[in-house]
Amino acid sequence: MENGIRRLLLYQFLLVSATSAVFLVFFEHWSALSVVCGGGIAAVNALLAARCARRDAQAPQRTPAQSLTAIYICMVQRFVIVAALFGLAMAAGPLDPLAVMAGFIVGLMVMIFFGTQQLTQK
Numbered sequence: 610m611e612n613g614i615r616r617l618l619l620y621q622f623l624l625v626s627a628t629s630a631v632f633l634v635f636f637e638h639w640s641a642l643s644v645v646c647g648g649g650i651a652a653v654n655a656l657l658a659a660r661c662a663r664r665d666a667q668a669p670q671r672t673p674a675q676s677l678t679a680i681y682i683c684m685v686q687r688f689v690i691v692a693a694l695f696g697l698a699m700a701a702g703p704l705d706p707l708a709v710m711a712g713f714i715v716g717l718m719v720m721i722f723f724g725t726q727q728l729t730q731k
Contacts, residue, residue, distance in 0.1 A: 614659040621652055621719045628715045632708055643698075643708035644715075650694045651716025657687045658720075 625648030633641035661683035665676060698709050 614655065617655055617659075617720065617723045618652055620723060621648060621655065621716045624648075624715050624719050625651070625712055628712060632711070636705075636708070639703050640705045640708040643704040643706075644712035646698045646701075646704060647709040647712025647714075648716040649712075650691060650698065650709075651713050651720065653694060654687055654691050654717070655720050657683070657690060661687075 625645060629641045629644040629648070632644050661680070665671075665679055665683075668679075671679065695709070695713075698704055699706060
């Protein structure tokens with residue numbers, strides 16, 4: 610699992626860096642920095658998901674109802690933390706909101722494609 614999250618973060622870093630470079634070429638440096646901030650929010654989201662999965666795997670004695678409750682709690686925590694990070698990014702100053710969203714979407718796309726790839730391999 611540790612190897613999987615490292616690979617996911619590496620792919621996110623590479624794709625967000627490439628997107629940031631494109632924003633740097635076509636726009637200004639604040640837009641490129643905004644893309645990196647959005648990608649960082651997506652990386653935090655991935656780390657929180659991995660933490661929840663690791664905690665769920667370490668508790669095999671849970672009933673299905675307890676596992677479902679743990680999943681819901683994890684999803685709410687991730688939503689609140691990501692929303693708070695977006696709020697901080699938007700309040701941070703001259704960051705471009707569209708670029709922040711672009712970085713987050715790119716990082717999230719990596720998480721979706723990587724997760725789909727992991728599911729098809731098993």
